[in-house]
Every structure is written in structure tokens, then in C-alpha cells.
Amino acid sequence: MGEMLIQLSPKQAKLKEELQEYFEGLITPDLQAELKDPEHFEGGGPEFKKAMRTMGADGWIGLSWKKELGGKNLSPMEQYIFVETVMRTGFPFPFLTTESVGPMIAEHGSDWAKEEVATKILKGELFFGIGYSEPNSGTDLASLQTKAIRNREGYLINGQKMWTSLANFSDYIWLAARTDFEAKNHKGISMFIVPTNDPGFSMTAINTLGDVRTNATFYDNIHVPESHLVGQPNEGWSLITSQLNLERLALVNHGPVEELYKNVLSLAQSTKINDNQYLIDLTWVQHNFAQVYSGIEALKLICWKQTWIMESGRLNMAEASVAKVYGSEFFIEAYRLLMEIMGELSLLKNDSELSILNAKLERMYRTASILTFGGGTNEVQRDIIAMAGLLMPRTR
């Protein structure tokens, strides 16, 4: 074993630079303009689709996929750097499709799914929404009730899903449905690829506080052939939980908050408040920056360590939950402290005169709450920390 080393290797630093340059070229003014439109914050517009196809052609999709599946088999650390760099640019990269659903389909899907679906994901031509939560199944996901009944030609699907983000421009839904009604909750679930162009598919938009659109999606007698089942029947739960750690880690990546910190810092350095002083000269402003800085340092180290743990193949449940809880709660605090610095100017929306930083602060604070309950609510994460980290008794 070598000396403990807490920094990127020269090769990793180079990858980061390469990615930064690539995205500078990719994000054209047209794409930038499109991403400011609330309809297209989360992608799905023509410029976004064009950029995704370019990325596919240039080999930047499927980085985490195994080589034999057409991917680059990047290490978790390199994946972390990829996510970090993309998120800093603000490009709504569809991680769920490319890094979570994609490799699972490529590995466990039918021949049809491998050829038709996985290949197109790698080309940047195809997008997925995730159908997990239901009106009565959120934190207790294994209680989900959407049904897939086996028949001679395949499966008949009926049910309703909530928070199906990106469904509005997705080609398919990655759907969890119950296939065994006798088995214990999580043992009777299977995974399906459900086309959104089926006449039995419908949705209603849910408009959220953060202006991020999500959807309620409805599945009314949708018939899918056997080839749309992914993995073995009734073994969907392991597909749902695999890669969940990487997903959680991606949610609390330190890139975006550090980028925001830098943006606000340089704005405060150039904002004059009177003839002799800049905003940055105020003591309380410096204190707010220092609070955010010391919080980001801890977040960066937590994420790096978690990624390193994955690299060595060991999994530490408590530390994964620490990352989720700390990160999601720190974001809320950091946005508040940074908004305080810019004061009332932080309230101005993007189309307003006098607005600052493209109203990034105004938009980000409205999305902050999602992460404390999304991706596994923090109460459950704290239960896990107490049990796995402190060996305390299970909460009843």
C-alpha cells in the first residue's frame, strides 16, 4: 500500500481538462438559449438532442459501460469526474438513461433490447423515464402495485406511476411492475421497457416549485412482448438497487455547488457597494463564503472517498448514506448563505432587469428540497447510518 493520497492523479486531472474543453465546444449559443427555456431546462429540445447525438458519435456516452457492451469501462473515479464536469456546465445530461438504465439493458436485456435499445442509447438517440414511485409507494418502494400479468404473447401492464421525470420526451419508460402477487413485497417485482407511443400510455404534467416538469404516467392495458422484460421475472429488485449507490453519489456531486460558490465569489468581488468598498469587503459576507467553503471541502472529500471505496470494490452502506444526507442538507444551507450575500438581487428571475448570474441562485434554491427526500429519503439514510455505521438496533 502506498501513502494516503487525497488528490486527482495527473491522468484524472487531464481527463477533467479534456472534458471541460469538449463541453465548451459542445454548448453552442443556440443550445444555451434553448436551455434557458423552462420547457427545456431538463433537456428534450432539438438543440439538446443534437448535442446528445454529437456526444454519442464522439464516444462520450456509455463511459461506465463494460467494454464488451460498447462502453469505455471507466473507473468510478473517472465517472465521478465526468459527472462533476458535466454538471458544472449546467448541461442536463440524461445520466439515468445513459449510466443507470443503459448498462443494465445492455447486460440483462433480450436480444431485441440489446440491439434496438442499448445501441441507440450509446448513440444518444434514445431516452428513458424512470417508473418506480406510485401514488402509494414512495419511500416504501417495494409495496408498488402496478401490475404486469403474464399472458401467451408477453405481459399486460396496468397501473400508475408518479414523478416520472423526463417522460415528456422519453421513448421508453424503465418500469417496475409486480409480476408475483403471492411473494413478499420486493420478491415479486420485474423490470420492463415500456414504449411511450403505445395508445395505452398517457401522462399529466406535474409542475414543480423548481420549474422542473415531472409527470404522473398511466398504463392502461399496455401489452408488451416477452422481449421487453429485462432480467429474470420477479428478480427486478436487484436491478433497481444495483448502481443505486453511484446514482446517489451523482446526486450530491460537489461540482455544481463549487461552481456556484465561484460564480458568487467573483460577482461579490466585482460588486461595488459604495465609493470605497466592494461587497466582498463586508465581514459577514466573508463569513458566509467561509462557511460554504468549509462545507464544500467536506463534501468533496466524502464524495472522493466514497468513489474510491467503489473503485476498490468494497461497499460501505453507512458512508454512502453519509454522502446523501450531508450533501443534500448542505446544498440547502449553501444556497441560503450564497443568496444572503447577494441579498434581494437573488430574488430576481432570469427575464428580469437587474437579475444576476442568469438567476442561477433564484432557480437553484427552488430545486434544493428535492434531494433530501428523493433518491432515498434522509430518514431512511439516517436509519442506515445508525444501523450500519454505529451498529445500533433497527428502528421499529
Added chain:
Amino acid sequence: MDFSEMNHQGEIRDSLDRILVEHCVPENLKNFDSAFKHDAELLSFLASQGYLGLGIHEKYGGSGENLYDLGILFEKLGFHAAPLSLIGCLAEVAQTIQKFSEHESHQALIASILKGDIHTSAILEPLNQDPENPLTRAEIAGDKLTITGTKYLSELASISKSLLVSANSDEGVLLVLVDKEHANVSELTTTANTPAFKVDFDGVSIDRSAIIHAQGRGLEALKYLLQTSMVMRSYLALGITEKMTALIAAYTSEREQFGRVIGSFQAVSHRAADCFIDLECLRLVSQQAAINLNTNHDCENDALVAKIWAGNACHRISYSAQHLHGGMGVDKDYVLWRYCLLAKECELINGSASQNIDRLGLNITANQ
């Protein structure tokens, strides 16, 4: 990226645990609750086993210049509430002389420390918020220095052979090694009964050769001393808060109320989980600071971040531990109370969280 400890570091951790578990039993700790809190027997045992040479270059008989190794010692001293106050001696004096001294006579002092002799620092001053700018003066006249000023919270000064003193002079900041006999030393009584002293220099005249660093490097040496001290104090805090969190987990997993162990109530387990999160953060920022300070002698922001987390974790975990233990937490027949007092000292010495936030804020917003 590699967060794993080297083999020898795991061994240091384990063997220190074995030694200290045996030595720091409650009956022994009790002997120091109101007496002079310095376990000379333990110190000489640690010296005989080579533990005082952690972080010290092999040429002085140490195990190699690595602050991470020294950090393990402080973490373990904290974890076992050992009656030894060694940050002044091992972190401030030995490390600073090792890095900055060019005199053989000063370097000889490192060998003396490894044997178990105390040589401590006298750096902090009452009401001086900026230790980089000491109020203590050194007047230079030819080959002589005359030192005047008051220092405090000097650990173990009464049994120290010499004192490393910071002073301002016409040549800027100096770090000067003064024979203890030249100083007026009086004992203070602190909240955790730490052997801390007030040290007065009333126009003490010494040779210029007592300056430990090359001309013009005084501020650099003092900054290194302060940063090393902050980081090692953070390790001490890490050990203290690790122990308090372990006590929380153990106690709430045993104690029953309403027919079930209280650790199975979410209100209890979630407060414990928050302690675990603080602990993880403190561990990581301390490790980062120690590693960076090994290769770069000025990592003030890393040291500040570590000490800010140390201050906050000490405060939050101490009160969570007391609360979750109920009356047991404050009962002097149980073990927790000593850790709570140590935590408060660790929180405030080397700058409180608020004071260090102020400093960090200045640093990150300047020079742009």
C-alpha cells in the same frame, strides 16, 4: 486517490489502543482529576516504545516525517482521555524545530523530547486574537535579545526544560528557545484540568543564537507551528468525538425504556447518525490537512477547515452525548464527563470555529 492507511499506520493505531486501554482505566484517570494532570509513567513508557518519535525524521531517531502518523497518536490520546498534554511539545516544538532549525544545539532538543523530556511552547497570549502577531517583544541589541511579555496556556511549562516563544522584533516575528529558568511560570486551572501555565518574561536577556530559524523566516516558522498545532488539535478532537459517539451507540443500545432499547427510537438513532456524519467530516478534513502539510508547509486554509470542523463537532457531539445519556452523561462515576470537558478545550484552543471562519473568510476573498 488512495484513502487507505499504510500497514504501519494500522499497526500504530492498534498497538496504541492496546497500551492506552490498559493504562487509561477509570481508576487511573481518577488519580489525575484533581491532581497535576500529567501521567509521567505513561509518557516514559510511550518514549521507551518509540511513540514520541512519530512524525520525526529518522536521523533524530524517529519513525519518519509524516504528520499523519503523529495525528494517529493524538487521535488515540484523545480517544482514551489520556492524562498527557503533548501538542505543545510534540506538535509545536519538535515539528517546528525539525522543519526550520539550522542549529545543532536546537536539533539536539528533538532527541531529548524523544527520550521523554518536555520542551514546550509559549505562543498564545491573553486577549491577542492574532497569534501570528505576538504582543511579546524581543529587543535586539547586538548579540543579545531582551524578551518581555506574557504568554498563557503553555502546556506543562512547570516541568518543561525549555520554552519555544514567539515574539515581535525590529526584524519581524521571531521564534526563540528560552530556558525555562528565565521565565516566571504560574499554574492556571482550566476546565479539563489540563496542566496549562501563564508564563511571564520580564526583560529576559538571552543570546541571539536562541532564535531557531534562519533570518527572516520567523513568520513562516510561526505559521507552520500554528497550522501544525491546529491540525493535531483536530486529531485530538477526532479521538474525543469518536469515543463520545461510540459511548452513545453502546449506551442507547442497552438502555431500555417503554419496554425497548432507546436506540430503536428514531429520535435517538437519528441524533446519533448526525454525530456519525460530523465525525466522518472531521476525519476527512483532518486527514487532508495533515497530508497536505507534509508536503507544503503553508496550508492555512486546510488547517482552518480542519479546526472549524473540530470546533463544531466537539460542541455538537458533546451535547448530543450528554443528552442521549440522560443523567448518566453527567455522572462522574461514568466516563463521558471527562470527554465533554476535553471537547470544550479542543473546541476553543487554536481558535474557535467562529474565529477561524473569520480568518478563512479573509483568506479566500483576498488576493484576487
